[in-house]
Amino acid sequence: MKSVTIKDIAKMCGVGVSTVSRAINDKPGISAETKEKILKVIEESNYVPNNSARNLKRSENEIIAVLVQGINNSFFNPIISEFEKFIQEKNYTFILQQIDEYKDEVSVALELEKEKKLKGIVFLGGMFHKSKTKLDKISVPFVLCTVSAPEGKNFRGVPSVSVDDEKESFKIVDYLCSLGHKNIAIFSSTEVDEGIGYHRMQGYKKALKKNNIAYFNTNVYNLLDGNERYSEKSGYITAKKMLKSESKCTAIFAVNDSVAIGACRAIYEAGFNVPGDYSVVGYDGLDISRYYIPSITTIRQPVEEMAKAALKILFKMINGEESINQNIIFPGQLIIGESTRSI
Amino acid sequence: MKSVTIKDIAKMCGVGVSTVSRAINDKPGISAETKEKILKVIEESNYVPNNSARNLKRSENEIIAVLVQGINNSFFNPIISEFEKFIQEKNYTFILQQIDEYKDEVSVALELEKEKKLKGIVFLGGMFHKSKTKLDKISVPFVLCTVSAPEGKNFRGVPSVSVDDEKESFKIVDYLCSLGHKNIAIFSSTEVDEGIGYHRMQGYKKALKKNNIAYFNTNVYNLLDGNERYSEKSGYITAKKMLKSESKCTAIFAVNDSVAIGACRAIYEAGFNVPGDYSVVGYDGLDISRYYIPSITTIRQPVEEMAKAALKILFKMINGEESINQNIIFPGQLIIGESTRSI
DNA sequence: TTGTATGCGTTATCAG
DNA sequence: CTGATAACGCATACAA
Numbered sequence: 001m002k003s004v005t006i007k008d009i010a011k012m013c014g015v016g017v018s019t020v021s022r023a024i025n026d027k028p029g030i031s032a033e034t035k036e037k038i039l040k041v042i043e044e045s046n047y048v049p050n051n052s053a054r055n056l057k058r059s060e061n062e063i064i065a066v067l068v069q070g071i072n073n074s075f076f077n078p079i080i081s082e083f084e085k086f087i088q089e090k091n092y093t094f095i096l097q098q099i100d101e102y103k104d105e106v107s108v109a110l111e112l113e114k115e116k117k118l119k120g121i122v123f124l125g126g127m128f129h130k131s132k133t134k135l136d137k138i139s140v141p142f143v144l145c146t147v148s149a150p151e152g153k154n155f156r157g158v159p160s161v162s163v164d165d166e167k168e169s170f171k172i173v174d175y176l177c178s179l180g181h182k183n184i185a186i187f188s189s190t191e192v193d194e195g196i197g198y199h200r201m202q203g204y205k206k207a208l209k210k211n212n213i214a215y216f217n218t219n220v221y222n223l224l225d226g227n228e229r230y231s232e233k234s235g236y237i238t239a240k241k242m243l244k245s246e247s248k249c250t251a252i253f254a255v256n257d258s259v260a261i262g263a264c265r266a267i268y269e270a271g272f273n274v275p276g277d278y279s280v281v282g283y284d285g286l287d288i289s290r291y292y293i294p295s296i297t298t299i300r301q302p303v304e305e306m307a308k309a310a311l312k313i314l315f316k317m318i319n320g321e322e323s324i325n326q327n328i329i330f331p332g333q334l335i336i337g338e339s340t341r342s343i
Numbered sequence: 344m345k346s347v348t349i350k351d352i353a354k355m356c357g358v359g360v361s362t363v364s365r366a367i368n369d370k371p372g373i374s375a376e377t378k379e380k381i382l383k384v385i386e387e388s389n390y391v392p393n394n395s396a397r398n399l400k401r402s403e404n405e406i407i408a409v410l411v412q413g414i415n416n417s418f419f420n421p422i423i424s425e426f427e428k429f430i431q432e433k434n435y436t437f438i439l440q441q442i443d444e445y446k447d448e449v450s451v452a453l454e455l456e457k458e459k460k461l462k463g464i465v466f467l468g469g470m471f472h473k474s475k476t477k478l479d480k481i482s483v484p485f486v487l488c489t490v491s492a493p494e495g496k497n498f499r500g501v502p503s504v505s506v507d508d509e510k511e512s513f514k515i516v517d518y519l520c521s522l523g524h525k526n527i528a529i530f531s532s533t534e535v536d537e538g539i540g541y542h543r544m545q546g547y548k549k550a551l552k553k554n555n556i557a558y559f560n561t562n563v564y565n566l567l568d569g570n571e572r573y574s575e576k577s578g579y580i581t582a583k584k585m586l587k588s589e590s591k592c593t594a595i596f597a598v599n600d601s602v603a604i605g606a607c608r609a610i611y612e613a614g615f616n617v618p619g620d621y622s623v624v625g626y627d628g629l630d631i632s633r634y635y636i637p638s639i640t641t642i643r644q645p646v647e648e649m650a651k652a653a654l655k656i657l658f659k660m661i662n663g664e665e666s667i668n669q670n671i672i673f674p675g676q677l678i679i680g681e682s683t684r685s686i
Numbered sequence: 687t688t689g690t691a692t693g694c695g696t697t698a699t700c701a702g
Numbered sequence: 703c704t705g706a707t708a709a710c711g712c713a714t715a716c717a718a
Contacts (some may be wrong), residue, residue, distance in 0.1 A: 111391055292608075400711085
């Protein structure tokens with residue numbers, strides 16, 4: 001079970017370890033002859049360089065790490081694909097690191113930074129309960145993607161790329177109002193976790209206010225708890241709950257597309273029609289929202305552009321081109337689907 | 344930018360490095376007093392242990408790595424969640440490693456094995472162009488999940504957990520036949536890549552044969568190329584192509600649920616109805632197939648059970664309980680949705 | 687209870 | 703072009 005090391009290879013070839021190292025790493029200062037011989041021996045043996053040892057020695061690696069929470073969220077899929085492409089084009093190595101729910105993303109970042117000698121970090125999604133002081137310990141460039149640093153709390157200096165959740169939520173709820181809806185339910189999380197639930201709720205409230213519609217607690221439907229919260233199932237169950245209640249609402253603002261789809265299904269099963277009986281809107285602009293029947297009216301986040309923008313910022317920082325922190329806010333796009341109608 | 348090491352901490356505390364090490368790792372043989380003092384200093388400094396150095400020293404780590412190709416495939420989501428839960432229950436650390444499309448998964452496994460001193464590996468999905476000789480170089484226990492080793496080629500000894508794609512495809516196409524369909528199109532990949540395309544095509548052919556239905560090339564529709572192949576978009580475009588053709592088919596066997604959904608949407612947009620004009624079936628049993636309207640008739644792979652079974656095998660091997668290789672084949676479940684009807 | 691010294695597998699810096 | 707040898711940061715056997 002003892003694994004073969006560079007020393008073993010050196011011995012087998014009758015050369016020094018540094019020569020073997022040169023062969024492995026395509027370094028100059030080695031004759032084609034010996035190189036070939038060494039590579040051949042390596043091929044025949046079970047030798048695989050130990051990355052831990054490598055990382056320990058190397059002062060810097062051309063690698064970017066992307067840290068995601070909730071990797072099973074399809075919203076992230078196109079973003080991750082974009083990262084992969086972009087980073088590879090720059091001839092960097094791309095590491096995707098999943099963050100366990102209960103773990104602190106900044107701690108993981110700190111560990112990874114030392115371990116791999118990273119060039120840069122992207123935080124994708126996440127709740128961002130991050131403390132600024134801890135964030136400051138990160139010594140390589142990093143950027144937040146799809147979330148922005150909380151305002152006020154002295155988080156200035158934290159570059160980010162995001163969409164203004166409150167504003168976009170306002171936009172889509174306002175759209176519902178413009179269609180004549182006056183009784184609009186919201187399916188969301190009522191936990192004040194500074195996460196998407198909070199901002200989207202704020203947008204909802206503001207839109208109602210602007211349209212002179214009173215806000216009622218009874219129109220707020222709390223989604224499932226836990227990691228199923230933003231799933232189709234969650235929307236489905238919540239809609240069933242709503243349908244059983246005395247709700248007189250004519251429209252539903254679901255906190256994301258998956259929830260909207262679950263709601264549509266529940267409404268369908270109850271013998272009602274979308275948008276005939278209920279207009280339903282989502283948020284995010286997942287692919288599936290275009291293929292669903294009815295297609296879902298939603299706010300599309302320009303994910304590819306956001307991904308590119310995040311990496312551009314990151315590489316600028318890496319290259320020391322600009323040290324000013326940027327906080328790019330992308331506009332969301334209201335996509336009018338078949339799930340809404342005017343009344 | 345020089346980062347602080349264990350030595351620095353030792354110096355700052357006026358103790359030896361081993362004492363600091365003991366404090367960090369909760370090892371015995373240290374007074375509560377000094378431990379507390381050390382931890383406090385660490386807290387205040389920017390010290391983060393370097394994992395590369397740790398891995399280099401440690402002989403074994405309690406960690407399981409899961410290697411996935413195409414992490415953006417929602418089919419894998421519940422499996423990964425299950426892995427995470429299971430592995431954490433065993434008090435092991437869970438590492439999810441994404442494999443770039445162009446990379447060889449076995450090479451990655453080999454590297455990772457040395458680097459992290461893994462206890463075990465799970466290969467999730469993937470094409471498995473793996474060569475047996477290379478696979479043999481892996482010296483820790485591993486198991487394939489959702490794919491089985493290719494038959495014949497002396498791959499005996501490679502434990503796996505999977506569903507019999509050919510048999511299950513047969514089952515669902517046979518079901519279509521039993522509904523009276525005689526002209527059944529298949530949306531798949533015609534590349535002979537030993538991947539899902541091939542086996543599902545075989546099942547399709549066998550089902551036709553059993554039902555005395557002739558096989559026509561013209562009923563085979565090739566999906567998009569590249570990594571969009573198995574997406575909704577791919578099914579959508581392929582269905583449009585089919586609708587424009589002279590096809591007289593009354594049913595479509597889509598190679599997976601996403602493709603089926605794309606096809607349903609295209610049919611809908613063309614003014615036709617599922618299942619009125621076309622019956623559509625998928626494969627996999629994604630959550631969305633239950634929430635789609637119409638819900639999709641599909642073969643559900645028992646993903647949670649498969650995930651658990653794979654890890655059970657792995658842990659048995661790790662504990663040396665059973666060295667016999669197991670190849671568990673789970674039955675798929677025919678789920679009859681609203682997307683099919685008898686004619 | 688604590689500190690010192692050694693080695694993990696590499697790469698990099700030197701002489702040769 | 704090549705080969706010793708010194709780090710890299712940590713854990714551990716051993717000595718104190």
